[in-house]
Amino acid sequence: MNEIRAALKTIKSKYFPLIKSLQTILLLITGLAGFMSARCPVLNLSTLLELTGSLFIAISGSTVLNMWYDRDIDAIMPRTCNRPLSTGVIKPKDALIFGIILSILGISWALTVDLLYGLVVFAGLFFDVVVYTIWLKRKTAWSILWGGIAGGMPVLAGRILGTGQFDWIGIALALGVLFWIPTHILTFSIRYHDDYQLAKIPTFPSTYSFQTTRIIIALSSVFTALAMGAAAYGVGLTWGFLRLMAVLSIGLFILAVRSLTKPSERITFGLFKYASLYMLASMLLMFFAGI
Amino acid sequence: MKKISILDRLFLLVTVLLAAYQISFGLNNINILATWSYTAGFGVLLVAGLLLIILGFEGLESQIVVIVSTLIPLSISLGLIAEHLPKYSIPYLVFTIIGFAVIAITRYTSEDKTATIILAVTHGIAGSLITFLPIVLSIQGKVSPGYFLVGLGGALIGVGGLLLAFLKTGKPILSRQTILSVLPGLLLVMTALYLAGFSLR
Numbered sequence: 417m418n419e420i421r422a423a424l425k426t427i428k429s430k431y432f433p434l435i436k437s438l439q440t441i442l443l444l445i446t447g448l449a450g451f452m453s454a455r456c457p458v459l460n461l462s463t464l465l466e467l468t469g470s471l472f473i474a475i476s477g478s479t480v481l482n483m484w485y486d487r488d489i490d491a492i493m494p495r496t497c498n499r500p501l502s503t504g505v506i507k508p509k510d511a512l513i514f515g516i517i518l519s520i521l522g523i524s525w526a527l528t529v530d531l532l533y534g535l536v537v538f539a540g541l542f543f544d545v546v547v548y549t550i551w552l553k554r555k556t557a558w559s560i561l562w563g564g565i566a567g568g569m570p571v572l573a574g575r576i577l578g579t580g581q582f583d584w585i586g587i588a589l590a591l592g593v594l595f596w597i598p599t600h601i602l603t604f605s606i607r608y609h610d611d612y613q614l615a616k617i618p619t620f621p622s623t624y625s626f627q628t629t630r631i632i633i634a635l636s637s638v639f640t641a642l643a644m645g646a647a648a649y650g651v652g653l654t655w656g657f658l659r660l661m662a663v664l665s666i667g668l669f670i671l672a673v674r675s676l677t678k679p680s681e682r683i684t685f686g687l688f689k690y691a692s693l694y695m696l697a698s699m700l701l702m703f704f705a706g707i
Numbered sequence: 708m709k710k711i712s713i714l715d716r717l718f719l720l721v722t723v724l725l726a727a728y729q730i731s732f733g734l735n736n737i738n739i740l741a742t743w744s745y746t747a748g749f750g751v752l753l754v755a756g757l758l759l760i761i762l763g764f765e766g767l768e769s770q771i772v773v774i775v776s777t778l779i780p781l782s783i784s785l786g787l788i789a790e791h792l793p794k795y796s797i798p799y800l801v802f803t804i805i806g807f808a809v810i811a812i813t814r815y816t817s818e819d820k821t822a823t824i825i826l827a828v829t830h831g832i833a834g835s836l837i838t839f840l841p842i843v844l845s846i847q848g849k850v851s852p853g854y855f856l857v858g859l860g861g862a863l864i865g866v867g868g869l870l871l872a873f874l875k876t877g878k879p880i881l882s883r884q885t886i887l888s889v890l891p892g893l894l895l896v897m898t899a900l901y902l903a904g905f906s907l908r
Contacts, residue, residue: 654731656730656731656732656734656735657731659730659731659734659742659746659750660727660730660731662746662750663730663746663749663750663753663754664753664754666750666754667750667753667754667757667758670754671758674769674771678769682762682765683762686758686761686762686766689761690757690758690761693757693761
């Protein structure tokens with residue numbers, strides 16, 4: 417019993433920071449929202465729990481593998497140099513094994529829940545780890561597009577598990593997340609421009625310009641709002657929820673325009689935070705609409 | 708500039724949630740113009756609250772704040788007119804559009820004095836309507852007595868809007884520090900009063 421406690425304590429203190437809990441939870445929420453948007457009875461608790469468990473483990477596995485592969489550049493960048501692999505708290509081999517176990521466990525579980533759902537979860541992990549992180553991240557600034565596609569997979573997977581099929585609403589939800597991801601990554605690439613330069617990672621600010629990057633962030637925000645609005649309408653949110661979405665979208669649009677007309681780091685970072693809140697709020701509305 | 712505190716953020720968060728609740732659930736069985744007018748008023752409150760949480764009080768530095776904050780009393784008063792005095796809806800709608808446009812134009816083109824007078828007159832009319840119409844309707848028995856809370860909340864909305872507007876015009880009624888200290892609490896209380904009054908109607 418003591419050994420189990422000690423192992424759990426080690427996992428919590430050493431391995432938990434590897435899964436980027438906030439990002440993982442937000443992606444998990446998108447998956448749950450996709451599922452609930454299908455208006456499944458919430459009392460279908462076993463499926464909901466299986467979705468939560470399998471998706472959380474698969475996303476965590478993907479994140480650990482990302483961190484394992486990027487340990488060399490994380491060690492160079494001041495923003496990430498305190499991560500467990502950079503500081504040597506965890507050995508790379510241990511992290512790799514941990515990541516592979518989580519990934520296999522998550523995908524296997526997802527495949528047993530539903531084949532199509534499991535395949536989409538697998539696609540998300542594949543796009544994130546192989547295409548985005550290993551193949552393209554160090555080669556082109558456009559890698560974020562694939563990061564975005566990977567980020568859209570949890571919500572699509574959730575929707576597919578709820579409806580049993582691909583539909584346009586699932587695609588719109590995934591597009592909403594896809595357009596939101598650049599807002600997230602590009603804001604970081606502006607704020608931590610020197611870090612990325614130090615690590616020789618191509619970003620939009622270094623490849624194009626800060627202003628171009630801001631324009632893309634603003635456009636991404638607007639497209640996020642349009643995709644989420646379309647999805648919300650398709651899901652059949654009440655008029656009250658649609659009005660709320662409209663208000664939140666107008667706020668996002670105003671901030672996006674502001675970031676272009678009076679560019680500053682504060683406004684750009686504000687837009688990033690607002691877009692994250694917007695995504696969370698939209699997903700919660702989809703979730704509660706299904707109850 | 709005063710730093711935004713955790714308590715300020717908490718007040719603003721509750722304000723945002725109350726405004727979101729009102730937009731989502733509190734606007735049933737009223738006509739379209741009233742629905743969208745209230746949505747605009749509470750929507751501005753919601754987005755302003757979120758931006759204050761994210762950007763801090765520095766977010767109030769923008770000239771746009773004066774213009775946008777005017778939308779709160781204008782649109783809520785328009786909602787009240789559309790709901791309770793529908794025959795005056797169109798004239799009042801015209802007044803709000805012209806009032807809003809003139810405030811926006813004079814903010815960028817006129818002297819401070821002219822802009823301030825126009826702002827005060829427009830705010831004054833909208834604020835008076837929000838304050839007195841619910842009270843009069845309550846006294847007449849056309850709505851439940853609790854509806855007077857809308858007037859109370861409306862009065863505070865007017866006060867909050869005026870404080871903000873005059874702060875931006877460079878002629879603050881109270882000191883900047885005092886206004887920023889009371890603003891989050893004021894926004895919360897007025898939103899809560901408005902919601903309470905509306906639900907008691």
